[in-house]
Amino acid sequence: MTKSVVNDFVIKLANVNGTGSSSANGLLMKSIFRMGVPVVGKNVFPSNIQGLPTWYEIRVTGEGYGARSGDVDIMVAMNANTYARDIAELRPGGVLIYDSTWPRQHVLSRSDVTVLGVPFAQMCNDAFAVARSRVLMKNMAYVGTVAALLDIDPDVIRGLVREMFVKKPKLIDLNMQAIALGYDYAKTNFECPLAMRVEPLDKTAGKIMIDGNTAAGLGCVYAGATVGAWYPITPSTSLMDAFKSWCEKFRIDPETGEHNYCIIQAEDELSAVGMVVGASWNGARSFTPTSGPGISLMSEFIGFAYYAEIPLVLFDVQRVGPSTGMPTRTQQCDVQLCAYASHGDTRHILLFPADPGECFTMAADAFDLAERYQAPVFVLSDIDIGMNDWMVDELTWDDARQPDRGKVLDVDQIKDLDKFYRYRDPDGDGVPYRTLPGTHPKGAYFTRGSGHNADGAYTENETEYQEVLDRLLRKWRGAAEHVPSPIVKSAKGGKARWGIIAYGSSDCAVLEACDTLAKDGLHLDYMRVRGFPFSDEIYDFVNAHDLVFVVEQNRDAQLRGLMMLETQIPRVKLESILHYSGEPLTSCFVHEHIKSCIRKEQSA
Amino acid sequence: MTSFAKPSINLKNAKRNALGLTWHDYEGAMSTLCAGCGHDSVSACMAKAFFELSIEPHRAVKISGIGCSSKTTAYFLNEAHGINTVHGRMPSVATGAAAANSGLTYIGVSGDGDSLSIGMGQFAHAMRRNVNMLYMLENNGVYGLTKGQFSASADVGSKSKKGEVNLAPPIDPVTLAMSLGATFVARAFSGDREQLVPLIKAGLKHNGFGLIDVISPCVSFNDHAGSTKSYAHTYKYYHKAVHADYVPMSKEIKTSYDAGSSVPVKLHDGGSIVLRKIDEDYDPYDRGAAYAQVVERAAKGEIVTGLLYVDETQEDMAATNKLASRPLNTMPYDELCPGNAELTALQNRYR
Ligand SMILES: Cc1ncc(C[n+]2csc(CCOP(=O)(O)OP(=O)(O)O)c2C)c(N)n1
Ligand code: SF4
Ligand SMILES: [Mg+2]
Numbered sequence: 001m002t003k004s005v006v007n008d009f010v011i012k013l014a015n016v017n018g019t020g021s022s023s024a025n026g027l028l029m030k031s032i033f034r035m036g037v038p039v040v041g042k043n044v045f046p047s048n049i050q051g052l053p054t055w056y057e058i059r060v061t062g063e064g065y066g067a068r069s070g071d072v073d074i075m076v077a078m079n080a081n082t083y084a085r086d087i088a089e090l091r092p093g094g095v096l097i098y099d100s101t102w103p104r105q106h107v108l109s110r111s112d113v114t115v116l117g118v119p120f121a122q123m124c125n126d127a128f129a130v131a132r133s134r135v136l137m138k139n140m141a142y143v144g145t146v147a148a149l150l151d152i153d154p155d156v157i158r159g160l161v162r163e164m165f166v167k168k169p170k171l172i173d174l175n176m177q178a179i180a181l182g183y184d185y186a187k188t189n190f191e192c193p194l195a196m197r198v199e200p201l202d203k204t205a206g207k208i209m210i211d212g213n214t215a216a217g218l219g220c221v222y223a224g225a226t227v228g229a230w231y232p233i234t235p236s237t238s239l240m241d242a243f244k245s246w247c248e249k250f251r252i253d254p255e256t257g258e259h260n261y262c263i264i265q266a267e268d269e270l271s272a273v274g275m276v277v278g279a280s281w282n283g284a285r286s287f288t289p290t291s292g293p294g295i296s297l298m299s300e301f302i303g304f305a306y307y308a309e310i311p312l313v314l315f316d317v318q319r320v321g322p323s324t325g326m327p328t329r330t331q332q333c334d335v336q337l338c339a340y341a342s343h344g345d346t347r348h349i350l351l352f353p354a355d356p357g358e359c360f361t362m363a364a365d366a367f368d369l370a371e372r373y374q375a376p377v378f379v380l381s382d383i384d385i386g387m388n389d390w391m392v393d394e395l396t397w398d399d400a401r402q403p404d405r406g407k408v409l410d411v412d413q414i415k416d417l418d419k420f421y422r423y424r425d426p427d428g429d430g431v432p433y434r435t436l437p438g439t440h441p442k443g444a445y446f447t448r449g450s451g452h453n454a455d456g457a458y459t460e461n462e463t464e465y466q467e468v469l470d471r472l473l474r475k476w477r478g479a480a481e482h483v484p485s486p487i488v489k490s491a492k493g494g495k496a497r498w499g500i501i502a503y504g505s506s507d508c509a510v511l512e513a514c515d516t517l518a519k520d521g522l523h524l525d526y527m528r529v530r531g532f533p534f535s536d537e538i539y540d541f542v543n544a545h546d547l548v549f550v551v552e553q554n555r556d557a558q559l560r561g562l563m564m565l566e567t568q569i570p571r572v573k574l575e576s577i578l579h580y581s582g583e584p585l586t587s588c589f590v591h592e593h594i595k596s597c598i599r600k601e602q603s604a
Numbered sequence: 605m606t607s608f609a610k611p612s613i614n615l616k617n618a619k620r621n622a623l624g625l626t627w628h629d630y631e632g633a634m635s636t637l638c639a640g641c642g643h644d645s646v647s648a649c650m651a652k653a654f655f656e657l658s659i660e661p662h663r664a665v666k667i668s669g670i671g672c673s674s675k676t677t678a679y680f681l682n683e684a685h686g687i688n689t690v691h692g693r694m695p696s697v698a699t700g701a702a703a704a705n706s707g708l709t710y711i712g713v714s715g716d717g718d719s720l721s722i723g724m725g726q727f728a729h730a731m732r733r734n735v736n737m738l739y740m741l742e743n744n745g746v747y748g749l750t751k752g753q754f755s756a757s758a759d760v761g762s763k764s765k766k767g768e769v770n771l772a773p774p775i776d777p778v779t780l781a782m783s784l785g786a787t788f789v790a791r792a793f794s795g796d797r798e799q800l801v802p803l804i805k806a807g808l809k810h811n812g813f814g815l816i817d818v819i820s821p822c823v824s825f826n827d828h829a830g831s832t833k834s835y836a837h838t839y840k841y842y843h844k845a846v847h848a849d850y851v852p853m854s855k856e857i858k859t860s861y862d863a864g865s866s867v868p869v870k871l872h873d874g875g876s877i878v879l880r881k882i883d884e885d886y887d888p889y890d891r892g893a894a895y896a897q898v899v900e901r902a903a904k905g906e907i908v909t910g911l912l913y914v915d916e917t918q919e920d921m922a923a924t925n926k927l928a929s930r931p932l933n934t935m936p937y938d939e940l941c942p943g944n945a946e947l948t949a950l951q952n953r954y955r
Contacts, residue, residue: 208951221940221941224941226935226940253928258928260939262932271699271725274689274696274726278698278704283704284704308687399944437665437701438708441662444685444686446678446685450688
């Protein structure tokens with residue numbers, strides 16, 4: 001009944017929000033990572049501060065896959081309110097760990113799983129006097145139990161606990177004691193380790209575990225951003241929190257206490273983006289992090305920046321809509337909103353990071369693109385990337401890299417001009433020259449969202465108006481070659497009939513599905529799109545296949561829609577695989593849907 | 605934003621300021637507003653104030669929203685960058701621009717529609733932040749550009765051109781500003797340049813957010829009998845309480861004013877704002893008292909003008925954010941990017 005698996009299983013922890021479980025779950029995951037074994041962690045949490053159910057999933061994957069598998073092998077059921085569904089989720093042969101302080105009849109409802117009761121509450125009530133400690137230490141106790149059952153190295157855990165509480169050393173002993181309670185109980189009462197267990201590997205060297213918002217905030221610092229304006233919204237808040245803490249580390253003059261940055265919490269998103277417009281227009285690298293509802297509010301300004309040609313960097317950490325939707329659940333649902341944000345003819349530059357590593361690099365790229373093209377640039381991540389810790393390659397920075405500040409005339413260049421014309425295209429690439437306020441009297445011009453001609457003067461003349469609008473389109477098209485290019489993973493063994501296109505956080509699930517489909521004899525090429533406007537490679541990729549599956553995490557096939565609008569690709573060549581439950585995509589979902597589509601096609 | 609180039613006139617014997625510039629150097633494009641519009645007088649006063657202060661035109665930044673009033677940033681200071689943003693959102697753009705470079709002089713131009721309806725939130729929050737800028741609210745009681753609808757500053761009982769009577773209570777930018785902690789609050793009338801030009805100068809030199817609510821009649825939609833924002837009505841009911849002017853450090857403060865009622869307020873640059881109380885009862889340093897006076901007199905239909913409240917002791921946004929003295933937009937990149945060695949080190953906690 002128990003399958004013997006080493007380094008290949010999923011632990012799911014069912015908790016109550018606000019009881020301090022997340023640091024315990026993080027500790028568990030990080031211990032496995034420190035043993036050299038790749039892990040995937042997904043936090044599924046409610047839009048609530050305290051009381052509602054929350055889950056944490058840890059996938060132990062010696063193969064180093066990055067997505068959820070779709071299975072649950074071990075369930076740590078700490079929330080009595082969700083016992084029934086948590087137990088139902090366990091695969092046959094799985095292991096259920098629960099708090100046996102109180103009798104629970106229904107834990108016995110399944111005879112095909114191993115049930116292990118540990119009196120966590122009882123042990124903690126006996127050991128700790130303070131009420132809050134009793135609650136918090138239950139979490140640490142189950143970490144101990146799971147560690148014993150999975151053969152996780154206690155020294156690794158001890159080391160991590162010391163790091164966790166480096167600033168509050170008094171808490172080290174307390175937490176160690178709780179971990180020992182759970183650990184010893186398991187060792188005494190159960191056969192340890194289980195058949196499912198962790199064995200040390202060396203597959204995490206050169207890797208880190210980091211969330212995308214932290215990495216994006218760091219990317220902004222490395223890009224030289226100095227002004228950040230924002231209005232709090234889950235799941236983008238931690239991006240500005242991160243930027244702030246990195247700035248406090250790197251951007252405060254130790255002698256004078258002066259700041260080389262300015263973070264403004266705006267009164268709403270309209271104001272946040274307005275501040276970014278003002279700061280960017282005035283020559284500072286500036287950005288705003290937000291989520292879908294914020295983009296909706298910012299739309300008027302986004303169109304203004306597009307037409308008046310002002311660089312903007314916007315991070316949209318996508319969450320489930322429409323409206324407030326499910327604000328703590330993940331989706332890729334703002335692709336079309338961002339692509340065409342604002343009224344009038346507007347088209348924007350989008351970047352699709354697939355993991356926190358790319359949040360770092362694309363954050364830096366976004367500033368270069370925004371200044372090079374004097375236009376809004378959107379970095380579209382999502383809750384899954386933004387708020388979960390992912391295992392990625394260590395971040396590196398090329399010290400020779402200089403920011404691309406675009407075509408900004410300095411004082412000497414302005415002096416040499418007869419007259420400055422803001423919207424002419426002397427280089428033929430659609431990108432005009434700009435000047436910054438305060439530089440030189442000859443550089444002054446009037447920036448307006450109303451009709452203007454190539455000289456920057458007001459116009460309602462049709463030819464003059466169209467000339468600017470057509471140049472804007474040429475400029476935008478030119479960006480196709482400069483956004484990060486698609487990445488193709490070709491199927492083994494020659495020409496594949498089918499292809500897959502995906503982007504962002506769907507990447508890991510698709511990569512794994514390609515492997516598992518290959519085991520079923522189905523070989524597919526995979527292209528990951530990383531930017532918009534689309535380059536010709538995307539068109540060529542689709543043309544080279546009979547059918548291409550477009551995997552996305554939204555209901556309306558938003559990327560497929562964009563592809564049909566923006567390229568000559570025939571509709572019948574694109575088959576959507578859509579996942580929009582709000583939970584991160586699983587490899588199993590991709591595998592099954594593609595397989596059944598192909599089988600249907602083959603039997604037709 | 606229609607504008608035409610003005611014919612350039614050679615002013616040989618024109619008066620020059622300390623920079624050797626003439627008044628002409630502070631002009632803008634030709635206005636396309638209605639002849640007689642109050643906003644044009646305000647633009648002329650702006651140019652005059654900058655000229656008299658000898659501020660280099662290109663070291664000023666003009667920011668506005670949308671409306672007839674907001675168009676006027678094109679009609680003065682040709683050699684300054686200007687930006688006509690979106691309706692009601694000038695304050696946020698000014699805030700961001702001031703964050704990027706605290707070394708320039710920022711002028712925001714807005715209307716009563718732009719500031720008190722669609723943009724009320726941004727207007728309020730720019731005052732809370734004490735952004736270092738002069739905010740000109742050109743107040744005509746109507747939406748000029750969309751042809752005469754009542755704005756939120758229309759008085760109860762004021763009649764529109766079509767005969768409709770406004771019943772909703774007005775929002776007074778002056779008392780609003782006082783209640784939000786603005787540090788320089790003034791009211792003026794576009795028809796009184798003697799009062800307005802010195803006020804603008806004082807507002808430009810004030811460190812922090814300066815508001816001048818300028819009654820600026822709309823001749824096309826709100827200058828008829830029955831309107832409380834007409835020229836005639838304003839001339840009749842406006843009442844100068846406190847005169848204010850800027851006196852540079854170099855100039856001695858002449859005591860031509862009545863000694864008891866003239867009080868200089870020291871400024872960061874060493875100069876002073878000199879206040880002359882025309883109305884002995886008015887105290888522009890006591891926020892509570894000033895607020896009470898303005899409200900009380902408004903109830904009597906009186907329009908109190910001048911520098912109504914001033915507080916030179918508050919930190920502006922740059923100071924509260926501990927911004928470096930060098931503007932953020934001039935920071936060399938190598939001072940901003942921590943480099944790869946730091947990146948490697950900081951990742952220890954993620955390993
Ligand atoms: C989002 C948006 N809504 C509506 C308008 C139309 N609009 C333009 S100006 C204006 C009112 C301007 O009134 P005010 O600020 O008092 O300026 P005035 O013309 O009176 O000087 C309105 C409603 C707009 N430009 N943008
Ligand atoms: S409509 Fe009124 S506010 Fe607009 S320009 Fe004419 S007079 Fe001035
Ligand atoms: Mg108005």
